Amino acid sequence: MMDLRELYQDIILDHSRHPRNARAIAQPSHFAHGHNPLCGDRVTIYLALEGDRIADVSFEGRGCAISTASASLMTEILKGKSIAEAETLFRSFHAKVTGGEAPAAPESLEDDLDRLEPLTGVKAFPVRVKCATLPWHALEAALKSGALGATVKTE
Amino acid sequence: MSSIANLRSVEGAGATLDPRRLRRDFPVFEHNPGLVFLDTAASAQKPRAVIDGVAEFYRRDYANVHRGVYRLSARSTELYEEAREKVRRFINAADQREIVFTRGTTEAINLVANSWGPAFLGKDDEIIVTELEHHSNIVPWQMLRDRVGAKLVVAPIDATGGLDMAVFERLLSPRTKLVAVTHVANATGAMPPVASIVRLAHEKGAKVLVDGAQAAPRMPIDVQALGCDFYAFSGHKTYGPSGIGALYGRRELLEAMPPWQGGGDMILTVTFEKTVYNELPHKFEAGTPDISGAIGLGLAIDYLQGLGLDRIEEHEAALTGYGIDALAALPGVRVVGAGQRRLGVLSFEVEGIHPHDLATVLDQHKVAVRAGHHCAQPLMEKLGLAATTRASLGLYNDERDIDALAAAIRAAQEMFVR
Numbered sequence: 001m002m003d004l005r006e007l008y009q010d011i012i013l014d015h016s017r018h019p020r021n022a023r024a025i026a027q028p029s030h031f032a033h034g035h036n037p038l039c040g041d042r043v044t045i046y047l048a049l050e051g052d053r054i055a056d057v058s059f060e061g062r063g064c065a066i067s068t069a070s071a072s073l074m075t076e077i078l079k080g081k082s083i084a085e086a087e088t089l090f091r092s093f094h095a096k097v098t099g100g101e102a103p104a105a106p107e108s109l110e111d112d113l114d115r116l117e118p119l120t121g122v123k124a125f126p127v128r129v130k131c132a133t134l135p136w137h138a139l140e141a142a143l144k145s146g147a148l149g150a151t152v153k154t155e
Numbered sequence: 156m157s158s159i160a161n162l163r164s165v166e167g168a169g170a171t172l173d174p175r176r177l178r179r180d181f182p183v184f185e186h187n188p189g190l191v192f193l194d195t196a197a198s199a200q201k202p203r204a205v206i207d208g209v210a211e212f213y214r215r216d217y218a219n220v221h222r223g224v225y226r227l228s229a230r231s232t233e234l235y236e237e238a239r240e241k242v243r244r245f246i247n248a249a250d251q252r253e254i255v256f257t258r259g260t261t262e263a264i265n266l267v268a269n270s271w272g273p274a275f276l277g278k279d280d281e282i283i284v285t286e287l288e289h290h291s292n293i294v295p296w297q298m299l300r301d302r303v304g305a306k307l308v309v310a311p312i313d314a315t316g317g318l319d320m321a322v323f324e325r326l327l328s329p330r331t332k333l334v335a336v337t338h339v340a341n342a343t344g345a346m347p348p349v350a351s352i353v354r355l356a357h358e359k360g361a362k363v364l365v366d367g368a369q370a371a372p373r374m375p376i377d378v379q380a381l382g383c384d385f386y387a388f389s390g391h392k393t394y395g396p397s398g399i400g401a402l403y404g405r406r407e408l409l410e411a412m413p414p415w416q417g418g419g420d421m422i423l424t425v426t427f428e429k430t431v432y433n434e435l436p437h438k439f440e441a442g443t444p445d446i447s448g449a450i451g452l453g454l455a456i457d458y459l460q461g462l463g464l465d466r467i468e469e470h471e472a473a474l475t476g477y478g479i480d481a482l483a484a485l486p487g488v489r490v491v492g493a494g495q496r497r498l499g500v501l502s503f504e505v506e507g508i509h510p511h512d513l514a515t516v517l518d519q520h521k522v523a524v525r526a527g528h529h530c531a532q533p534l535m536e537k538l539g540l541a542a543t544t545r546a547s548l549g550l551y552n553d554e555r556d557i558d559a560l561a562a563a564i565r566a567a568q569e570m571f572v573r
Contacts, residue, residue: 004519008512008570012445040541041512042529062541064569125515 007128009067011073016065021075022038032150034061034138036130039079041067045138046138052082059138063133068120071135076117077112083143085109089116090136130154172462174553181551182206182457191559193524196341196369196500196529196547199394201455208454209396209447220446221420221437224507235446236257238453239436242401246367246458247377248388252435253409255402256449258367261291263387263402264335266439267364268295270415271385271408278304280332285310285318285347285362286537287340288528292366296335297481303330312537317494318347324355331361342531342545344475345493346370353382362408368392372549373471373499375464378403386473390448394550395455397447409435416441467550471499478557485564487572491543502529502543504563507572510544516570517544519536520563522556 025031026045034043043061047054057078059071078086087089088105093116105113122128134154141152178184180202183192192200211394218228221234242254256262275284282305301305308326313319318336327334334356339346353363364385367376371388378386386405392396402413414421414432418441423431432438459467478501482488486504505513510526517524525545528535535541548558 004516004570007515013571038527039509040532040535041511042541064511066512128511128515131511 006027007125008116009121011118012069012121014067015072019059019068019072021072022060023058024060025058025065025113028147030142030146031049032138032142032145032152034134034152034154036067036134036143036154038130038154039064041131043067043069043071043135043138045135045142047139048141049083052084053059054078054081054086057139059135063134066119066122066128067134070100070132073116073119075141077115078103078139086139086143089113090140093119093136094133097129101115101124158168162316162452170466171185171473172466174470177462178551181205182367184551187521189521191520191547191556193522193546193552193556193560194525195372195549195552196545197525198391198397199549200551201396202394202458204458205395205410205454208449212447212450217447219443227515231446234381234453235449237442238449241453241456243450245376245460246371246388246401246403247379248403249379250406252405253406255409255436255439256444257387257400257402258445259389259391259400260366260387261295261389263385263400264291264364265295265367266415267385267404268299270360270412270439271404272299274411274413276305277334279330279332281328281330281484282306282307283308283310283323283326283331283336283356285323285336286312286534287318287337287343287345288335289337289341289345289366289368290532291362291368292335292337293533301570306330309533310336312345312534314492315494315496316408316492316538317345317462317496318352319347320351323352327355327361327539328357329359331356331359333362333364335364335366337366337368337375339367339500340493340500340531340534341369341500341504342529342534342543343491343493344547345370346496346498347494348399349383350381357382360552367389372459372467378549381517382474384408390452390455393452393455394458395452396445397450399445399452401452406435410441412439414438414441418442419445423452439467462550468498470550471548474552474554475499475501476559477554478546480546480559481557481561485561487568488564491538491540499548501546501548503546504540504543505568508567510542512571513544513564513567516567517560517563520559520566522560522563524560 028046029049030047041063046058048056057075078106092102121133124131139153141150181200182199220232279284310323356363362384367381367388372393388424421441489504491502514526
């Protein structure tokens with residue numbers, strides 16, 4: 001039996017019970033909806049960019065403990081980051097949870113990637129990987145689509 | 156009770172089914188010790204009689220059907236048509252020609268929507284579906300609606316989760332040409348009163364298609380007693396192979412319907428100018444059919460009839476009742492309503508735990524359930540739920556499985572709800 005506590009570490013349970021930045025941004029510069037048709041989970045990511053910097057980032061949605069905690073942790077980490085840093089974090093995180101090859105991340109992002117480490121427990125639960133990546137896919141879609149918004153689905 | 160069932164009960168199974176004993180008929184449990192399988196509504200496990208019987212057919216009797224002059228092909232054809240006769244008996248159709256083999260319930264419904272639909276439905280004609288339906292009994296009718304300009308009318312559920320019959324009666328009108336309704340709802344187990352629905356619909360001249368995917372493995376089906384015009388079910392939910400199912404259609408309807416797919420087997424003569432179609436039911440079975448699938452389905456039917464469908468229904472009903480009581484006794488657990496009658500399916504919510512998280516924890520306790528919208532998104536929407544956890548029952552389940560489910564739910568609550 002795989003240890004469930006590897007998946008549901010305290011930090012995950014804490015963020016799922018008390019999600020940070022779980023609110024809308026009234027006039028986001030960028031936003032996107034994420035939808036996992038398999039379980040019905042939905043998340044909307046809001047961004048307020050000032051130049052190249054993420055001045056504010058938040059999310060709203062309904063989802064499982066993993067997707068909620070992932071969205072919560074993501075928003076905490078992204079505040080103050082540049083778009084390029086956000087994209088590097090996405091690629092690194094995606095590689096970590098899917099077992100792909102992670103791009104070299106600058107030292108300045110190491111602490112942030114460490115904070116995402118608890119989510120990598122999903123690797124042992126393949127059907128749950130999409131729960132962890134859903135908010136990040138929505139982030140990527142938001143960065144691409146800007147204030148028009150977009151919808152991204154996991155399949 | 157059939158004479159075969161009586162015989163079996165004399166043999167020692169007793170008046171009621173003994174799931175622990177039946178479990179030995181299902182090799183999956185040997186290979187997955189401790190498995191608590193509560194996802195039969197998605198697909199049933201297969202008894203040895205089906206697994207071995209299909210392999211044996213391939214070893215000894217296989218050839219294409221309806222073609223060969225040689226004896227092996229004749230034998231294969233005979234077994235294939237014998238399977239059709241087993242299906243006829245299984246649902247008590249009047250005539251073998253009323254049984255069309257399909258890939259499953261979905262294809263059976265699509266056959267009606269594509270053949271009967273455009274031939275007999277026109278602009279502003281109405282199709283009634285209920286809020287209890289699986290996507291497969293919604294989407295084909297939407298496609299038909301868009302094709303012929305018909306209207307799709309939705310019969311709602313009431314506050315208890317059953318079909319609101321008062322509203323249903325009001326929705327029926329001379330414009331209603333078809334009512335498509337489930338026999339047992341896959342998401343909640345709700346059982347709309349199909350016989351009454353058929354009677355009311357027929358009074359208005361409408362035809363009725365019944366989705367029997369969940370009912371066929373759980374209770375005796377008698378299409379003549381129900382009076383329905385079409386009945387669809389799947390092999391894989393009926394303890395048979397996947398990729399096979401059947402459509403029952405009243406003979407005069409099937410006779411009047413054009414073929415759906417063209418190809419071999421569905422023709423009598425072909426010239427480049429004109430094709431004469433084959434007789435029923437072959438008119439609707441273009442191409443080489445799923446021969447071994449049909450034979451496997453026949454073997455599954457033999458197995459179920461050997462146990463007795465009435466005893467299976469008793470078992471399912473008793474265990475459903477036990478399950479509702481066990482779940483309702485757990486703090487923080489709410490069973491989703493299914494109206495006055497429910498069979499074999501328990502959909503529930505656990506406060507503070509998302510169904511996907513719950514299903515992951517249950518899986519760690521070897522309890523296999525379904526979490527999600529169960530291909531019934533409109534129903535989930537109506538119930539105000541994004542997803543539920545669904546435990547569904549089969550022949551091999553007993554009270555211990557429900558107790559294991561309850562214990563695993565408690566373990567999940569310890570983890571998530573504090």
